[in-house]
Amino acid sequence: MNLHEFQGKEIFSRFGIPVPEGRVARTATEAGAHAAALGGAVVVKAQVHSGGRGKAGGVKLAKDAAEAEAKARAILGMDIKGHRVDQVLITPATDIAREIYLGIVLDRVARKPVIMASAAGGIDIEEVAVTAPEKIVKFHLDAKGTFRPWMARWVAFQIEKDPKAAAQVAAILEKLVKVYWECDCSLAEINPLVVTPEGKVLAIDAKVVLDDNGLVRHKEFEALRDGESDAERLAREKGLSFIPLEGSIGCVVNGAGLAMATMDLVKHFGAEPANFLDIGGSSNPDKVVAAMTIITADPNVKAILFNIFGGITRCDDVAKGIVSALETKPVSLPIVVRLTGTNEEEGRAILAQAKGITPAATMDEAAQKVIAMAKGGAA
Amino acid sequence: MSIFIDRKTKVLVQGITGRDGAFHTKKMLEYGTKIVGGITPGKGGETMHDVPVFNTVADAVKATGADATVIYVPAAFCADAIYEAADAGIKFIVAITEGVPALDMVECVPYVKSKGARLLGPNCPGLITPGQCNIGILPGRICTPGNVGLVSRSGTLTYEAVDALTRAGLGQSTCVGIGGDPVNGTSFLDCLAAFEADPDTHAVVMIGEIGGSDEEAAAKFIQARMTKPVVGFIAGQTAPPGKRMGHAGAIISGGAGTAADKIKALGEAGVPVARIPSEIAVLMGKALSAAR
Numbered sequence: 001m002n003l004h005e006f007q008g009k010e011i012f013s014r015f016g017i018p019v020p021e022g023r024v025a026r027t028a029t030e031a032g033a034h035a036a037a038l039g040g041a042v043v044v045k046a047q048v049h050s051g052g053r054g055k056a057g058g059v060k061l062a063k064d065a066a067e068a069e070a071k072a073r074a075i076l077g078m079d080i081k082g083h084r085v086d087q088v089l090i091t092p093a094t095d096i097a098r099e100i101y102l103g104i105v106l107d108r109v110a111r112k113p114v115i116m117a118s119a120a121g122g123i124d125i126e127e128v129a130v131t132a133p134e135k136i137v138k139f140h141l142d143a144k145g146t147f148r149p150w151m152a153r154w155v156a157f158q159i160e161k162d163p164k165a166a167a168q169v170a171a172i173l174e175k176l177v178k179v180y181w182e183c184d185c186s187l188a189e190i191n192p193l194v195v196t197p198e199g200k201v202l203a204i205d206a207k208v209v210l211d212d213n214g215l216v217r218h219k220e221f222e223a224l225r226d227g228e229s230d231a232e233r234l235a236r237e238k239g240l241s242f243i244p245l246e247g248s249i250g251c252v253v254n255g256a257g258l259a260m261a262t263m264d265l266v267k268h269f270g271a272e273p274a275n276f277l278d279i280g281g282s283s284n285p286d287k288v289v290a291a292m293t294i295i296t297a298d299p300n301v302k303a304i305l306f307n308i309f310g311g312i313t314r315c316d317d318v319a320k321g322i323v324s325a326l327e328t329k330p331v332s333l334p335i336v337v338r339l340t341g342t343n344e345e346e347g348r349a350i351l352a353q354a355k356g357i358t359p360a361a362t363m364d365e366a367a368q369k370v371i372a373m374a375k376g377g378a379a
Numbered sequence: 380m381s382i383f384i385d386r387k388t389k390v391l392v393q394g395i396t397g398r399d400g401a402f403h404t405k406k407m408l409e410y411g412t413k414i415v416g417g418i419t420p421g422k423g424g425e426t427m428h429d430v431p432v433f434n435t436v437a438d439a440v441k442a443t444g445a446d447a448t449v450i451y452v453p454a455a456f457c458a459d460a461i462y463e464a465a466d467a468g469i470k471f472i473v474a475i476t477e478g479v480p481a482l483d484m485v486e487c488v489p490y491v492k493s494k495g496a497r498l499l500g501p502n503c504p505g506l507i508t509p510g511q512c513n514i515g516i517l518p519g520r521i522c523t524p525g526n527v528g529l530v531s532r533s534g535t536l537t538y539e540a541v542d543a544l545t546r547a548g549l550g551q552s553t554c555v556g557i558g559g560d561p562v563n564g565t566s567f568l569d570c571l572a573a574f575e576a577d578p579d580t581h582a583v584v585m586i587g588e589i590g591g592s593d594e595e596a597a598a599k600f601i602q603a604r605m606t607k608p609v610v611g612f613i614a615g616q617t618a619p620p621g622k623r624m625g626h627a628g629a630i631i632s633g634g635a636g637t638a639a640d641k642i643k644a645l646g647e648a649g650v651p652v653a654r655i656p657s658e659i660a661v662l663m664g665k666a667l668s669a670a671r
Contacts, residue, residue, distance in 0.1 A: 108591040108628070111562045112485050126633070143486045184480050213627055214480040216455050241625035245617075256559055256625025257533020257588050260614035261656050264638075267617045268655050276618070278625040280477070309538040311504055312399060312475075312516040341518050341538060342406075363539065364657050 001210045004047040006089045007224050008206030011183060015175045017190075018168075019203045022091040025072060032069030034090040035062060041093035044071040046078065046085040049227055051207075054123050056080045061093055083227070094204055099192035100159055101125045102173060103207075104180045106187075107140065113180060115139040115173065119159040121192040144181040149174060160195070168201035169193065183221070184214020231294045238290035240279055247272025248302040248374050250295035250333075252288070254279050254313040262307045265363060271371040274301045279313070288321020289328070296331055303334040303374035307363050310341030317343075319350035326354060334358065334373035338366035381508035381553040382528065382573040382580070383471060383497070384447065388512045391439050391448040391469070392417040393460045395427045399475070400451035403516050404428055407449075410519040412512050415443035436467040447471040449505060449514050454478035457501055458487045465494040472564070473514050474501035481627065484562035491564060498564025502626065504534035504556035517541075517554065525550015527663060528574035530567055531586035532559050532593075532626070536614060536656065540584055543660035549667070552580040559588070559626025567597035575605050582608045582667055584659055585650075587641055589615035590629045594641040602648035608666035611645045611652040612659050613638045 003011075009019040021038065024047065025031035035042045046058030053059050058080050062068035068090060078085045101121035107114040117137045120128045128135055137158045141147055149170070156170035172193065180188045187209040194204050210221055228236070235242035241256060249266045253259035256278045263273040275295065279287045295301055308318050318339065325331075338360045339347045351357055358373070360366035390407070394400040395417025405428050408414055416431050416439040423434035433439040436448065448464045450457060450473065457476040464472045472491065479501045491498040499506060505515010509522035516534070521542045527549050531537040537556050544551060555570050557563055567585060574580045583605075587594035594613065601609050616638040618624050620631040631637050642652050651666065653659040 106481060106485075106561060108561050108593075109596075111488060113482075141485075142489070144482070181482060184482055186481065211481050211627075212623070213454065213478045214482065216478065216480065241623075243619070243622045243624065245619065253535075255533060255535030256629055257531070257536035257586070257614045258539060260588060260618055260624055260629070261533075261536050261539070261612075263617045264614065265655050273617060276622075276624055280625075309535040309542075311518050311534055311538055312403070313535075340542070341521070341535075362657065364655065 001212055001215065001221070001225060002049040003208040003210065003224055004049070005045060005206050006047055008208035009203070011179060011208060012203055012206055015179050017172050017175045017203050018201065019206070020091050020094060022089050024087050024089055026087050028069045028073035028076060031072030031088055031090055032065045035068030036065035038090065038092050042068050042090050043093050044068055044075055045089040045091065046075050046080060047087045047089055048080050048083045048085050050081040050083045053080060058085060094194055094202060095197050096194045097197045098195040100169065100195065101191045102169070102176060102193050103187070103189035103191065104141070104176060104185070110140055113141040115141065115155060115177070117155050117159050117173070125191055141177065147174065147177045162195070162199060165195045165199055165201055172201060172203065183208070184211045184218060185209060186211045231297055234290055234294055238287050240277060240287060240291060242294060243276040244298070245273050245275050246300070247274045248300055249370055250274045250298065250301040250304040251307070252277050252279060252291045252295065252304065253307045254309065254318070258307065258309060262305065262363065262367070265367045266305070266371065269367050269371050271374060274298055285317055285321035285324050288318055289325040292322070292325035292331065293329070296333065301333065303336065303370045305366055305370040306335070306337040306339070307366055308339050308341070310344060314342050315339045315344040315347030316350060319347035322357070323350060323354045326356070334370065336360050336366050336370040336373065338363055381511065382570070382577050383506060383553065383555070384508050384512045384514060386511040388447050389413050389415045389443060389445045390514055391415065391436065391443070391445045392430070392451065393436065393448055393464065394451035395419055395430065395432060396422055397451055401427055403451065404430060406519070407513050410513040412514060415445050436463045436469065440467045440469065445469065447473070447514065449473040449475060451475050454480070458483035461487050461491060461498060465491045465496050470496045472496060473499045473503070473505050475503065475505060475515055477502045479560065481560065481562050484560065488562060488564050499555065500558040500563060502560045503558030503563070504537060506553060506555040508553045509551050515556070517556070521545055522554060523550040526552055526579055526581040528552045528577070528580040528583040529554040529586070530570035530574070530583065531556050532588050533586060533614060536586055539656045540586060540612070540659045543657060544584070544663065547660040547664055549660060549663055552577060559628050561591060561628035567593050568600050571597060571600055571605060575607060580607065582610070582663060582670065584663060585609055585611050587611065587613045588626070588629050589618050589624065589631050589638050590626070590636040592636065595644040598644040598648040598650065601650055608670050609650050610659060610662045610666055611650045612656060613641045613645070613652065
């Protein structure tokens with residue numbers, strides 16, 4: 001789950017990482033009032049789940065409240081990489097002597113988190129990582145509670161020469177490591193961590209991504225979720241993995257790998273998938289009903305493909321779900337069902353009694369049939 | 380022969396009285412797997428499908444001499460169940476549980492290794508040595524004994540490939556699902572090395588997906604170290620970047636981990652890559668006849 005900058009800064013602040021004061025506004029008037037209350041020059045920052053906000057024009061300096069209101073008016077409603085800006089953060093402008101990068105991310109090759117730190121912080125850090133990787137200091141984390149103060153100093157002194165500032169960087173890094181473990185992050189990043197002309201070190205941005213699997217022990221973070229569509233919310237509540245796409249073939253599959261392979265197969269046979277949808281293991285009929293609701297709500301969908309290979313998922317559960325979904329809300333779209341694996345005989349028997357369902361024996365056959373039916377041809 | 384498990388493997392089930400644990404214990408017993416005990420804290424002394432239930436893994440190991448375990452407990456308790464098994468001296472631990480926090484595994488995976496044990500998963504379908512032993516949730520009846528090894532990050536896509544192999548008359552030595560999480564116990568490399576060393580495995584199917592770079596590492600290993608033919612498949616060619624495709628590990632981040640990169644790496648290592656799942660068995664048939 002991606003957090004907004006202001007949400008990340010709230011967490012940082014709770015762990016003792018110094019962040020500038022900030023207030024969130026949903027309207028331009030509100031933004032102006034916040035700027036007036038803060039006094040002096042402010043920065044108006046789009047709060048949106050996307051990187052590259054500055055380059056997209058979503059971050060602007062304003063010398064006073066009137067200008068802050070005008071800048072907020074321009075930024076609110078802006079589209080940044082497909083995300084609409086609904087709120088802005090108003091924060092005092094900071095004088096900057098140097099920009100540092102500090103981040104912790106899961107290193108999948110090493111199978112452990114890695115600290116990445118660089119004196120070349122700022123908006124071009126991704127380019128630095130590619131063109132001058134030697135400018136990035138790395139340090140791996142083995143387990144919770146094993147990061148010692150000397151390790152933080154070892155990192156800090158390589159990226160900051162001023163001893164007083166380096167001590168602050170080390171202290172911030174120790175706290176960032178705590179944030180990473182205690183909040184179950186997959187990414188915790190400060191870019192930039194600024195050193196002011198007076199030598200004070202301050203996190204003026206925050207990017208935090210939480211491990212979705214970690215939310216099981218962090219109920220408090222559920223309230224931070226936003227920007228979900230109705231379909232995405234229903235999918236999450238019912239335990240489905242759902243990613244909307246642009247095509248016309250609605251896909252309902254059990255298992256992530258098979259779901260991806262099914263999308264690829266639809267493309268292979270000349271059509272485009274409307275979605276990725278994995279009903280997961282241990283599926284009960286409820287999940288299938290929810291899947292049908294989500295898919296039929298997409299106006300681009302011309303036909304629906306079920307590709308089920310039962311293991312932990314039982315075919316009879318899926319069949320019951322399809323029948324029950326059709327009973328509560330009849331669907332006029334063609335439905336092609338490929339059902340095999342655990343309890344497949346029971347599943348097929350249940351489906352044989354339902355109307356308007358085209359069976360298929362293999363996934364190749366199912367994909368070809370559903371594409372033909374979506375185009376209005378006979379299967 | 381086979382890898383990791385065979386007809387002598389004595390298996391425990393952690394979470395045996397839960398819905399999934401109970402259901403799949405029945406399926407595994409029907410397949411002929413030697414399930415010697417189950418664990419549910421507080422239900423020691425009871426039985427499930429005539430299998431004795433114990434309160435702790437240590438009790439179960441003492442009473443049964445089990446050497447493997449399969450875990451069906453909820454995500455929040457999965458790491459603890461793995462530690463319990465490793466501390467009880469179990470050398471082969473299969474974690475089926477989905478949704479385990481990644482940082483739990485960052486700490487758990489090295490611990491299991493330090494105990495000289497192997498962890499398969501989490502978030503995996505388990506493994507099967509056809510005709511001998513089935514641990515996890517793989518539907519046994521689609522498998523048939525033979526000489527093709529299979530290793531996959533996906534569960535149901537594994538079923539698809541195994542089913543096609545069986546229909547094509549190509550039996551399997553062992554089929555292993557390593558799971559879809561970013562930090563897991565057993566890698567493609569571990570399985571490829573084991574298959575290379577197993578005299579009864581003549582060729583290997585490797586099924587990967589987007590995210591991470593394990594397939595690229597596997598491609599290098601195949602080119603440098605494997606004498607047996609390998610056939611590949613990569614899921615997620617149509618997956619959009621930045622989105623987690625069901626599996627926690629299946630995400631293209633910062634332009635890395637795409638299906639195209641992985642297909643290219645495998646191709647450069649001389650591995651034929653199937654375009655669609657039904658081609659896997661066809662390519663394997665060709666690879667085996669060319670090797671003869």
